[in-house]
Amino acid sequence: MSSTAKISLRNIHKGFGSKKVLQGVDLDVAPGESVAIIGGSGTGKSVTLKCVLGLLTPDQGSIKVDGVEMTTASRAEREAMLAKTGMLFQGAALFDSLTVWENVAFGLIEGQGMKTSKARDVAIARLEDVGLGADIANMSPASLSGGMQKRVGLARAIATEPEILFFDEPTTGIDPIMGDVINDLIVKCTRELGASAMTITHDMASARKIADRVAMLYQGKIIWDGPVTDIDGSDNPYLQQFVAGDIEGPLELDLKHL
Numbered sequence: 001m002s003s004t005a006k007i008s009l010r011n012i013h014k015g016f017g018s019k020k021v022l023q024g025v026d027l028d029v030a031p032g033e034s035v036a037i038i039g040g041s042g043t044g045k046s047v048t049l050k051c052v053l054g055l056l057t058p059d060q061g062s063i064k065v066d067g068v069e070m071t072t073a074s075r076a077e078r079e080a081m082l083a084k085t086g087m088l089f090q091g092a093a094l095f096d097s098l099t100v101w102e103n104v105a106f107g108l109i110e111g112q113g114m115k116t117s118k119a120r121d122v123a124i125a126r127l128e129d130v131g132l133g134a135d136i137a138n139m140s141p142a143s144l145s146g147g148m149q150k151r152v153g154l155a156r157a158i159a160t161e162p163e164i165l166f167f168d169e170p171t172t173g174i175d176p177i178m179g180d181v182i183n184d185l186i187v188k189c190t191r192e193l194g195a196s197a198m199t200i201t202h203d204m205a206s207a208r209k210i211a212d213r214v215a216m217l218y219q220g221k222i223i224w225d226g227p228v229t230d231i232d233g234s235d236n237p238y239l240q241q242f243v244a245g246d247i248e249g250p251l252e253l254d255l256k257h258l
Contacts, residue, residue: 004030004031005028005029005030005031005064006029006030006031006032006033006065006066006163006164006196007027007028007029007052007063007064007065007164007196007198008027008028008029008062008063008064008065009025009026009027009028009048009051009052009061009062009063010026010061010062010063010064011024011025011026011060011061011062012024012025012026012048012051012058012060012061012062012063013025013058013059013060013061013220014044014047014051014056014058014059015059020220021044021047021220022044022047022048022051022058022220022221023219023220023221024061024220024221025044025048025061025217025220025221025222026221026222027048027215027222027225029196029197029198030196031196032194032195032196033196033197033212033213034187034190034196034197034199034210034211034212034213035197035198035199035211035212035213035214035215036198036199036200036201036206036207036210036211036213036214036215037049037198037199037200037201037214037215037216037217038200038201038202038204038207038214038215038216038217038242039202039216039217039218039242040202040218040242040251041202043217043218043219043220044217044220045200045201045202045217046168046200048200048217049166049168049198049200051063052065052070052166052198053082053085053087053166054070054073054078054081054082057071058071065081065164066081068081083111083160084162084163084164085162085163085164085165085166086107086156086157086158086159086160086162086164086165086166086195087157087165087166087167087168088150088153088154088157088165088166088167088168088170088186089153089168090168090169090170090172090173093153094141094149094152094153094156095141096140096141096142098141099137099138099139099140100127100132100136100137100138100139100140100141100144100152101120101123101124101127101137101138102123103141103152103156104122104123104126104127104152104155104156104159105119105120105122105123105159106156107156107159107160108122108123108159108160111160112160120137122159123137123155123159124137126155126156126158126159127151127152127155129155129158129185129188129189129192130151130152130154130155130185130189131151131181131185132148132151132152132155136148146173146174146178147174147175147178147181147182150170150174150178150182151181151182151185154170154182154185154186154189157189158189158193161193162193162195163193163195163196164195164196164197164198165186165189165190165193165195165196165197165198166197166198166199167186167197167198167199167200167201167210168199168200169200169201169202169203170182170183170186170199170201170206170210171183171201171203171205171206172203176205179203179205179206180205180209183205183206183209183210184209186199186210187209187210190210197210197211199211204242204243207228208228208231211228212227212228213225213226213227213228214226214227214228214231216236216238216239216242218238218251223236223238223239224236224238224239231243237249237250238250238251
């Protein structure tokens with residue numbers, strides 16, 4: 001798959017001092033495919049995502065996006081990669097100093113140089129895509145509920161019509177019902193864009209709904225990788241323990257350190 005993959009990770013290692021977080025991660029995301037990386041706290045999901053985004057530099061290994069090696073990419077190549085991506089952050093990460101519509105339009109104005117009046121129209125259309133009305137466009141993000149902030153964050157992520165979407169724990173911090181709403185919106189928006197998606201999550205309900213494929217990260221490596229439909233039939237004891245949420249099992253030693 002690596003020759004045609006939208007995102008391709010090979011033998012990614014990353015440590016912090018004596019702590020080895022990633023120890024040979026291999027993963028592909030095909031064009032138009034949605035892949036969820038699952039695993040417990042501290043297993044390296046966020047580190048993996050940060051390496052792909054260029055926020056961290058791997059100690060070794062290859063990360064290619066559209067065939068371009070990102071670990072040695074020039075600033076222009078990295079900016080070109082980021083220009084075709086959208087990101088929904090764990091805490092929405094909206095700018096308090098900007099109105100809702102200005103948050104959604106941020107990439108259009110700052111990244112693409114779109115005129116303000118047109119960017120506002122696009123922002124309101126994207127807000128409507130995630131079930132929010134134009135009446136909140138001039139509001140402050142701080143006045144919105146957590147679920148509404150997540151939806152504004154999603155509207156911002158899709159505003160530039162990206163080819164790649166990254167989702168960082170998209171259902172964290174919101175109730176299960178709103179989490180399901182966010183999951184449905186992610187599926188809808190990703191499919192409409194035809195985008196490739198990489199999600200990191202510990203929420204199996206979310207992973208099952210938004211992903212075509214799931215990869216489980218444990219002790220710095222992908223220990224299971226397969227279609228969502230194969231999860232329940234897998235005989236991988238680590239995956240089954242994680243899915244079931246059991247205390248007893250091969251993951252137990254790691255749980256003692258959480």
